[in-house]
Amino acid sequence: MSQKVTRRQFLNYSLMGVGSFMVAGMVLPMGRFAVDPLFQSDAEGSMIQTSISADDITEEPTQVDFSFIQQDGWYESEVTDFAWVYRDGDEIIALSPVCKHLGCTVSWATDDANPERFYCPCHNGLYEKNGNNVPGTPPTGPLDQYEVGVSDGYLTIGQIFPNELV
Amino acid sequence: MLNRIYDWIDDRMDITPIWRDVADHEVPEHVNPAYHFSAFVYCFGGLTFFIVVIQIISGMFLTMYYVPDIVNAWESVYYLQNEVAAGVIVRGMHHWGASLVVVMIFLHTLRVFFTGAYKAPRELNWVVGVLLFLVILGLAFTGYLLPWDMKALFATRVGLDIAASVPFIGDWIQTLLAGDEEIIGAQTLARFFAIHVFFLPAALFVLMAVHFIMIRRQGIAGPL
Ligand code: HEM
Ligand code: FES
Numbered sequence: 001m002s003q004k005v006t007r008r009q010f011l012n013y014s015l016m017g018v019g020s021f022m023v024a025g026m027v028l029p030m031g032r033f034a035v036d037p038l039f040q041s042d043a044e045g046s047m048i049q050t051s052i053s054a055d056d057i058t059e060e061p062t063q064v065d066f067s068f069i070q071q072d073g074w075y076e077s078e079v080t081d082f083a084w085v086y087r088d089g090d091e092i093i094a095l096s097p098v099c100k101h102l103g104c105t106v107s108w109a110t111d112d113a114n115p116e117r118f119y120c121p122c123h124n125g126l127y128e129k130n131g132n133n134v135p136g137t138p139p140t141g142p143l144d145q146y147e148v149g150v151s152d153g154y155l156t157i158g159q160i161f162p163n164e165l166v
Numbered sequence: 167m168l169n170r171i172y173d174w175i176d177d178r179m180d181i182t183p184i185w186r187d188v189a190d191h192e193v194p195e196h197v198n199p200a201y202h203f204s205a206f207v208y209c210f211g212g213l214t215f216f217i218v219v220i221q222i223i224s225g226m227f228l229t230m231y232y233v234p235d236i237v238n239a240w241e242s243v244y245y246l247q248n249e250v251a252a253g254v255i256v257r258g259m260h261h262w263g264a265s266l267v268v269v270m271i272f273l274h275t276l277r278v279f280f281t282g283a284y285k286a287p288r289e290l291n292w293v294v295g296v297l298l299f300l301v302i303l304g305l306a307f308t309g310y311l312l313p314w315d316m317k318a319l320f321a322t323r324v325g326l327d328i329a330a331s332v333p334f335i336g337d338w339i340q341t342l343l344a345g346d347e348e349i350i351g352a353q354t355l356a357r358f359f360a361i362h363v364f365f366l367p368a369a370l371f372v373l374m375a376v377h378f379i380m381i382r383r384q385g386i387a388g389p390l
Contacts, residue, residue, distance in 0.1 A: 029259075033250055036250045
């Protein structure tokens with residue numbers, strides 16, 4: 001440590017130190033600003049009311065629409081989505097219609113050759129009634145499920161989660 | 167480590183002469199505050215450039231959230247300032263920097279004026295400097311409308327009325343700026359945004375390049 005620091009070195013270090021400090025003072029806030037979407041907390045989900053009476057739900061999957069207020073940054077809007085809903089014994093099942101291949105919309109029994117399956121028209125994807133994808137068709141996993149409930153006799157829909165029926 | 171990376175690149179690319187040519191030049195005694203403290207007035211040009219750089223970078227980041235649309239503009243500014251982390255700082259840099267850059271360019275102009283640095287052979291660079299001043303004022307004017315609050319709206323109304331007072335062609339200028347003969351609205355905001363983030367910055371870059379090349383060619387004006 002007896003090495004002498006030359007005047008040039010000293011100036012170099014001080015200038016670089018001050019310079020880095022100033023650059024960091026600018027870059028850090030702007031960096032944090034830019035990556036903010038990574039740190040925004042997910043909106044907590046509340047159950048959404050539908051207009052379908054729980055008693056009307058049959059074993060045949062039916063399309064149930066539901067609307068909710070979506071907060072997208074500074075933009076608030078009412079968004080409508082739907083689920084395929086059917087009864088399985090005591091349970092009510094709600095499946096997401098979003099195909100697990102590339103995200104097209106699947107529908108129940110629209111393929112004449114597969115009257116007891118969900119069908120995706122985009123690349124002929126097929127799913128069983130419980131959402132399980134049929135091997136040999138493009139989808140790579142089963143359809144997602146929605147949390148369901150009954151409030152005042154009406155069906156309520158909650159968060160989406162990976163299929164637990166298969 | 168850094169040295170070795172530098173050497174590796176320099177061996178192949180010979181980059182040393184490039185940055186030497188940019189960075190290595192004489193700083194005459196009469197402009198060096200270490201010799202004469204009053205020479206700090208010669209820093210005003212560099213400080214103007216520094217703030218312009220801050221404006222450009224902070225402005226680029228603001229456009230990640232800002233939308234130039236009359237329904238959403240105010241909400242998006244409110245959101246980026248209050249909901250996004252460091253939003254107050256980033257908007258603050260751009261907001262205060264906008265005033266500071268006008269102050270600095272004005273001080274720089276005063277320095278050039280009172281040291282007589284605009285005289286031959288530097289007349290052309292004075293002309294470019296005046297154009298730079300106008301571009302900066304244009305940026306400050308067009309940027310002021312973007313938050314789309316009441317202050318922005320009425321300031322722009324005044325500005326457009328001033329533009330309309332130009333003899334003969336005033337009304338055309340006003341309509342061209344506002345995008346409509348009467349309304350200050352959707353079309354005005356879209357235009358001001360385009361001018362603020364594309365057209366004027368482009369002009370600014372070209373003029374700054376010309377400004378700096380001329381300074382290197384002609385050197386800094388001699389002492390009083
Ligand atoms: C010397 C250069 C510049 C000056 C003097 C300037 C000036 C201004 C001013 C006065 C405002 C209103 C700010 C407020 O009231 O808070 C503003 C807003 C804005 N500027 Fe600039 N600006 C410059 C460069 C830029 C550049 C290069 C960009 C983008 C590439 C940019 C993007 C924006 C945006 C998105 C807004 C709206 C957000 C807000 O109001 O906070 N600016 N600017
Ligand atoms: S998107 Fe459904 S099968 Fe390809």
